[in-house]
Amino acid sequence: MHIPPYYKKRNWQRFLAGVFLGGIIAYAVFLFMYGTYVERWIKENMQLREDINDLQDQYSMLREDKNELDEKQKEKIRIHSVEIIFLNEKKLLSQHTIDRLTIYKLRELTKDQLPDLVGKSITSLSENVTLLYTSIENKRYKIDDLLYELKVERVVISQELKIGVNIIPTKS
Known part of the structure; x- marks a missing residue:
């Protein structure tokens, strides 16, 4: 069996040269397209990483701000002081049924009930x-x-707890 010598014929030489040059050109086009695709992908990847870093920085700053606000809110929603207000204090003082020292002692005894x-x-x-x-x-x-x-008439609950109380003198 004999392989025909096609490489000597001019048409086959042109055909094989065209296939070879076409392969080289196709490979160059492939490398160009792949290179531009990879370059675009790398740029997009770098942009996304930069965006992720920016978002992580913003997230950490927002989280710190949230924690600070939570701490401030925790401080705000706690009772800082208790105030006892006698609603009929002026009336009892004007009638001379009670004196200021007794009112002071009543206020202290009431606060001792709520330590x-x-x-x-x-x-x-x-x-x-x-x-x-x-x-x-x-x-x-x-x-x-x-x-x-003491008869509780009003209670105002805020940072300063205010309790409105009426004093009722009783006979022993």
Whole structure:
């Protein structure tokens, strides 16, 4: 068996040269297209990484701000002080049924009934407001051999807990 010598014929030489040059040109076009694709992909990848870094920085800053605001909110929703307001204080003072020292002692005794309210959260106090009423109203306060009862009329729950109380002098 004999392989025909096509490489000597001019038409076959042109054909083989065209296939060879076409392959080289196709490979060069492939390399160009692939190179531009990879270059575009690298640029896009770098841009996305930069965006991710920027977003991570923004996220960490926002998280820090959120934590700071949470701490401020936690401070705000705690009771800082308790104030007892006697609603009928002026009336009792004008009638001379009670004096300022007795009012001061009543205020202190009432505050002694509520020592753990400072620092307590407002939400937990608002859930147990009836306990606040009963702890003040269910006790008789004895000052200088006189008994006094307190009736809670108002409660304002905020950073400063304000309790409006009426003083009722009772006979022993």
